[in-house]
Amino acid sequence: MKKTAAVLGGGIQGVCAALMLERHGFDVVLIDRAADVLRRASLTFEGKIHLGFVYGMDRSLRTGLRMVDDALHFGPILEQLMATRLPWxxxxxxxxxxxxxxxxxxxxxxVERYFAALDAECRAxxxxxxxxxxxxxxxxxxxxxxxxxxxxxxxxxxxxxxxxxxVDQVELRRLIVEALRARPRIAPVLGHAVEAVEPSAAGFVVRTRAADGTPRRIESEIVVNCLWESRTRVDRQVGLPVEADxxxxxxxxxxxxxxxxxxxxxxxxxxxxxxxxxxxxxxxxxxxxxxxxxxxxxxxxxxxxxxxxxxxxxxxxxxxxxxxxxxxxxxxxxxxxxxxxxxxxxxxxxxxxxxxxxxxxxxxxxxxxSRCEPPVVARDGYYSVNTGKYTSAPRNTRLLEQALFA
Ligand SMILES: Cc1cc2nc3c(=O)[nH]c(=O)nc-3n(C[C@H](O)[C@H](O)[C@H](O)COP(=O)(O)OP(=O)(O)OC[C@H]3O[C@@H](n4cnc5c(N)ncnc54)[C@H](O)[C@@H]3O)c2cc1C
Known part of the structure; x- marks a missing residue:
């Protein structure tokens, strides 16, 4: 039977999620209001793949230790999703x-005590x-x-x-876009803003609207919300609790x-x-x-x-x-x-x-x-992914995969 997924948001998180779902045999619709993917927070910034060093003010160490693990998974998971070795x-x-x-x-x-804890985590x-x-x-x-x-x-x-x-985010974007284009089961719907997500008999209906006002209705069995700054607005619509302030x-x-x-x-x-x-x-x-x-x-x-x-x-x-x-x-x-x-x-x-x-x-x-909230929250086929950091997107995708298929 055909499996369908709608991924909302074509930033680093949405793209990783789409690649993962495609590997599991899903037909994926990747929706973004921009004219192309990877154009917003996931392009042309520091592109630092954080090893936790800047997060010493989180005395619990949770953010720092998470960053080390996310950073060590960044390359391996991205390469697996893209099915290629990357020219690091x-x-x-x-x-x-x-x-x-x-x-x-x-x-x-x-600082030295904190850095030593990151180092120990990395070695382990x-x-x-x-x-x-x-x-x-x-x-x-x-x-x-x-x-x-x-x-x-x-x-x-x-x-x-x-x-x-x-990492050079512009060059990495080019390689990721190439990988996306090589996967015909991922269908981008670009220039469409997500307006609403509603439950339906088949799973969900995602309602979008283009800049010229044209509405579109997309049905899918599951929805993965990777909308970054718009994410919790849609979560609230579907009744998912949004705990963080x-x-x-x-x-x-x-x-x-x-x-x-x-x-x-x-x-x-x-x-x-x-x-x-x-x-x-x-x-x-x-x-x-x-x-x-x-x-x-x-x-x-x-x-x-x-x-x-x-x-x-x-x-x-x-x-x-x-x-x-x-x-x-x-x-x-x-x-x-x-x-x-x-x-x-x-x-x-x-x-x-x-x-x-x-x-x-x-x-x-x-x-x-602090950037250590659980990245994936799910209910009845609807998954919301809080990217946190660019560094974290591939490992968040592994956690999403576990939530979907465990
Ligand atoms: C200045 C700055 C510096 C940063 N530096 C670093 C760093 O050095 N290292 C690091 O790890 N992280 C860094 N980050 C954080 C990192 O950029 C983000 O965590 C990450 O890029 C978020 O990815 P994303 O896919 O969730 O969001 P995005 O890349 O923004 O993707 C979300 C997508 O959703 C689309 N969208 C939004 N609303 C709608 C809607 N209603 N309908 C349809 N589409 C919609 C947007 O067009 C966008 O393409 C930085 C962030 C900023 C802003």
């Missing part, structure tokens, strides 16, 4: 140096398994180092070389040409507080930066996205804001990397972060420090 060397950025800022929210001793997970971190199986996740000469020593209390890298953050980032001052440094993440990071990707000839105080432009309670946020996420950025972001990011990061020359901005990106609570990153009990 070409996709990886330079490794991150972590700079512990002098007025960090955590002390050096706390790698032992006796085929897991890997983007093609590598590191012996050790971090080591304390002298502060590198390119980093302002007067502002840094301690430096650590780590194994953590970012989510909020939405609008954050910008800058894709930069790799000038000599950037080519001379490692990727950099500054912890713990409202600082930022730099991703250096020689293979792509680019860098990426996001200085938190300049780049966070909105924090609101969960609800519909303001029209201006939608426009920003669709790439509509006024020249004055582009200038302000370039100058603010450069000034902020130059306090730590004094040799940085003014940035040549190739692209300004904006995205929505779904996290808990309205407390900002500078507050110790901010929900922003």
């Amino acid at each position: 060397a070409r996709l990886r950025s330079r490794r991150n140096v972590y700079g512990l800022v002098r007025d960090s929210q955590l002390s050096r001793a706390e 997970s790698l032992a006796g398994s085929d897991l890997h971190y983007l093609g590598e199986r590191p012996d050790r996740l971090f080591e304390p180092i002298e502060t590198p000469p390119w980093l302002a020593a007067d502002r840094i209390a301690a430096s650590f070389r780590t194994e953590e890298v970012s 989510y909020s939405l953050r609008l954050k910008y980032g800058l894709l930069l040409a790799l000038d000599d001052s950037l080519a001379a440094i490692d990727s950099l993440t500054l912890i713990h507080g409202p600082f930022g990071n730099l991703v250096v990707s020689p293979a792509a000839g680019t860098a990426f930066c996001s200085w938190y105080p300049s780049s966070l432009k909105g924090l609101i309670p969960y609800g519909p996205l303001p029209a201006a946020w939608e426009q920003a996420c669709d790439g509509d950025v006024a020249p004055a804001l582009r200038r302000e972001l370039a100058e603010g990011n450069h000034a902020g990061l130059r306090q730590f990397v004094p040799a940085l020359v003014p940035f040549e901005v190739l692209k300004v990106t904006a995205g929505v972060i779904v996290a808990q609570g309205l407390r900002d990153i500078s507050e110790r009990d901010s929900g922003f420090h």
Whole structure:
């Protein structure tokens, strides 16, 4: 008998879910309101495959340990879903140096203890398994180092070389789209916004509407909701409990040409507080930066996205804001990397972060420090997947698979 699934949202999570369902013999309809898949939060950001280092403020360790496991599953599960080996060397950025800022929210001793716990988790997970971190199986996740000469020593209390890298999300997108196109049982329905999901005799009816007002009705046995910022609105419609108190953050980032001052440094993440990071990707000839105080432009309670946020996420950025972001990011990061020359901005990106609570990153009990809710919630053929992080999407898909077929 034909098995049918509707996957709502064609970001990294929806695409992984669609590939997994297709492998199980489903005819999949992949619905997105954008004109193509992988165009929103899953494109052109840091692309960091988190090994947990930035989540030291979650004292329970749950977020950090989850990130290590999600990161070690990222490559293996993605390769399985795409049925191909991925060219990790070409996709990886330079490794991150972590700079512990002098007025960090955590002390050096706390950070070292925390990093050691991540390292132990990584070793335990790698032992006796085929897991890997983007093609590598590191012996050790971090080591304390002298502060590198390119980093302002007067502002840094301690430096650590780590194994953590970012992936080139644009190139990875290209490879994922190729894999999707090779699977005729996955039918994209693009340019259609999901308006409602209703139970029906066959399972569910998904009602969508195109930008020109054309409605469409899609029947399927199961529904997988991967709508990111719109996800819990649809969950509520079908009566699924939404326990977390989510909020939405609008954050910008800058894709930069790799000038000599950037080519001379490692990727950099500054912890713990409202600082930022730099991703250096020689293979792509680019860098990426996001200085938190300049780049966070909105924090609101969960609800519909303001029209201006939608426009920003669709790439509509006024020249004055582009200038302000370039100058603010450069000034902020130059306090730590004094040799940085003014940035040549190739692209300004904006995205929505779904996290808990309205407390900002500078507050110790901010929900922003925690990403460890159960990723899959299900009822009667309806599955809702809370991506959490780009890093987590493949492993979330394994958990979804277990929920569906266990
Ligand atoms: C600035 C920024 C930096 C980040 N950096 C990192 C990082 O370095 N590492 C990391 O692991 N994570 C990072 N994240 C988080 C990560 O980007 C997200 O967790 C992840 O991309 C979410 O994937 P997704 O598929 O759920 O969402 P998306 O990629 O946004 O996909 C959801 C899809 O649903 C569609 N959609 C939404 N509403 C509707 C509707 N009503 N009808 C139809 N379609 C709809 C959208 O068009 C979109 O294509 C960052 C996020 C941001 C914003």
